[in-house]
Amino acid sequence: MKNRALLIGLLVVLSAMLILVIGFWEPxxxxxxSSVGQQGRLATAAPPAGGDFTLQGPRGPVALADYRGxxxxxxxxxxxxxxxxxxxxxxxxxxLSGLQASERQRVQALFISVDPQRDSAARLQEYAPFFHPAxxxxxxxxxxxxxxxxxxGASYQLQAPNAQGQYxxxxxxxxxxxxxxxxxxxTLPHAASPEQLIAAIRRHxxxxxxx
Amino acid sequence: MRFPHRPLVLAIAATIAxxxxxxxxxxxxxIVDAYVRMVPPGSPNTAAFMTINNSGSSKHKLVQAESPVxxxxxLHTHINDRGVMRMxxxxxxxxxxxxxxQLKPGGYHVMLLDLQASLKEGDTVPLTLRFDDxxxxxxxxxxxxxxxxxxxxDGAMKH
Numbered sequence: 267m268k269n270r271a272l273l274i275g276l277l278v279v280l281s282a283m284l285i286l287v288i289g290f291w292e293p294x295x296x297x298x299x300s301s302v303g304q305q306g307r308l309a310t311a312a313p314p315a316g317g318d319f320t321l322q323g324p325r326g327p328v329a330l331a332d333y334r335g336x337x338x339x340x341x342x343x344x345x346x347x348x349x350x351x352x353x354x355x356x357x358x359x360x361x362l363s364g365l366q367a368s369e370r371q372r373v374q375a376l377f378i379s380v381d382p383q384r385d386s387a388a389r390l391q392e393y394a395p396f397f398h399p400a401x402x403x404x405x406x407x408x409x410x411x412x413x414x415x416x417x418x419g420a421s422y423q424l425q426a427p428n429a430q431g432q433y434x435x436x437x438x439x440x441x442x443x444x445x446x447x448x449x450x451x452x453t454l455p456h457a458a459s460p461e462q463l464i465a466a467i468r469r470h471x472x473x474x475x476x477x
Numbered sequence: 478m479r480f481p482h483r484p485l486v487l488a489i490a491a492t493i494a495x496x497x498x499x500x501x502x503x504x505x506x507x508i509v510d511a512y513v514r515m516v517p518p519g520s521p522n523t524a525a526f527m528t529i530n531n532s533g534s535s536k537h538k539l540v541q542a543e544s545p546v547x548x549x550x551x552l553h554t555h556i557n558d559r560g561v562m563r564m565x566x567x568x569x570x571x572x573x574x575x576x577x578x579q580l581k582p583g584g585y586h587v588m589l590l591d592l593q594a595s596l597k598e599g600d601t602v603p604l605t606l607r608f609d610d611x612x613x614x615x616x617x618x619x620x621x622x623x624x625x626x627x628x629x630x631d632g633a634m635k636h
Contacts (some may be wrong), residue, residue, distance in 0.1 A: 348522045351553065352514060353582040356623035375520040389519065396517035397623065421561055430591070432521070436563045456560060460600060 267316045269284060316442065316450025321378065321404040321414065324391035329405055337470045339463070342420040344381035344435050345393040345403075351377075352397075354439055354456070360399035362464035370400065372471055373445075376409040377403045380422035380437050382411050382430030418442050418450065446472040505533030506572065508609065512619035513602045514582075518595060523586040524553075525604060525618050526580045536611035538569040539578075546602050547589035554585050569609065590600040596620045 273466050283345070320329040330338065343351035344403035357396060358375055365373060382405045385393075398452025415422065422437035439456035443466050452466055489537050511527035525544070525630050542550040552570055556563045563584075570585050570631040572578045587604070596602065607613045 303635055345517070345520065346522065348588055349514075349524045349553075349564065349586055352516065352623050360624060392519055394518040423561075432590070434564055436558075436561055438560045439562045440560060456557060456562060 272329075282289060293424055314450065314453075315417060317417050318448060319414045319417065320409075321406040321410060323465070324387055324472055328331070328376075328402065330444065333444075334448055335372070335446050335472055337363050337373045337472075338443040339373070339375040339447060339467070340378060340418065340444065341376070341439075342378050342380050342415060342418070342437060344379050344437070345389055346381065346432070346433070348436075351441050354409075354441070355394075355397040355401065356462055357458065358441060358463065359401065360460035361467065362398050362400055364460055364464050365467065368474060369468070369471060372474075373400075373467055375401045377386065377401055378411065378414060379403065379405045380411060380415060380419050381404055381435050382408055382419070383450045419453070442465070443470060445470045495609065506531055506537055506612075506614065508614060508616050511604065511616050512621045513589065513596060513618045515596055515598050515622045516592075521592055521594065522547075522590050522592070523588060523590060523592060526582065526601070527587075527616070527618065528571075528577055528579050529572045530555075531574060532579045534574050534601050536574050537572045539572065539606055540569045540609050541607035542587040543605045543607075544589055544602055546593055547595065548591035549589075550604075551588045551590060552585070553588045555583055557583075599621050 288467040318330045322328070322381050330429040339361075341351075341354055341358060343354065345351075354444065355377065362370060362375060365398060375398065377390065379390060385403070385405050387403070387405045390405055394401040394403035405411075414420075418441075420440065422435050422436050425434045441454040441458055441463065442450060443454065445451040451470055451474060454466060458466075480517055480548060482518045492618055509528050509530065511525065514527045516523045525542070529539065539552065544550055551565050552590050553564055554567050554570075556565060566588075567585075570578060570580070578585065589602075601617045602620060603616050604616050606616065
């Protein structure tokens with residue numbers, strides 16, 4: 267009895283699928299120019315390449331190239347961020363604190379603001395060291411920030427302001443690890459633990475000079 | 478003295494008396510480990526976290542949270558949308574019967590907007606929590622600096 271019901275059910279599902287396929291299958295016509303362009307763009311969407319950039323730090327321009335020979339961690343966020351950024355930056359700070367002093371000298375952590383209208387370099391200087399003295403905050407023009415975010419595959423979206431004119435920013439919460447040669451080596455997901463961060467850093471640390 | 482508005486007086490009396498049975502149910506809810514995250518200087522907002530335990534046999538909802546240290550309190554959650562963290566206000570935070578709900582970083586939290594003074598480590602922040610049955614709870618939350626040192630016992634250096 268049970269088997270029979272199962273068989274009927276299966277038949278119903280299969281017939282429904284068949285009807286859907288017959289009803290909705292449209293053999294693709296000749297591609298139009300626009301669809302080719304779109305498909306081509308999607309097909310070639312490579313993983314983010316990373317790469318060099320220059321932004322504004324607490325004491326003038328800071329370039330990723332300044333940190334060649336070090337492992338660099340990059341996190342995109344904003345100082346008005348109520349929860350996600352403090353959580354992530356605290357995890358990064360814990361990782362930095364968990365390194366040996368000799369290792370920490372070969373690591374740099376950068377916090378890039380995706381809200382440059384509110385986050386001046388001066389404001390970032392107040393904000394970033396609160397989490398760890400080695401954390402450097404970077405700002406730039408909205409265009410510069412958008413460029414760097416695109417290089418690294420970071421995304422963000424300003425939300426509509428409330429009655430007080432305050433707004434939040436939805437943003438990706440990954441930590442990017444750049445190897446001592448300046449290459450984007452790894453993207454760590456949101457809420458990666460200090461242990462995960464430390465392990466990743468140690469895999470890419472350059473050997474200490476003179477040994 | 479005469480009461481020209483007897484129905485009104487009765488209504489007021491009823492309103493005052495109404496919360497009494499509700500207060501009895503209030504003890505079903507206990508709040509532990511409440512804290513407010515210390516934020517860098519100049520930050521206008523912060524968040525409060527806690528664990529709410531419900532020992533009762535019916536579901537409760539946290540519907541409002543306020544504190545004198547902030548102009549406004551809101552209930553929020555985070556949605557992890559393929560790596561993008563979207564913070565959204567929620568009308569209520571549910572606590573299941575015989576259950577608990579954690580308000581924690583990256584999840585449910587009480588947003589404290591427009592801080593009236595900068596909070597220092599060791600400060601205590603009063604919070605008023607209002608539940609869907611009309612009951613309220615007054616709690617004190619400690620201000621805590623986000624942990625920036627690895628917890629001991631993970632093979633990390635101790636300080």
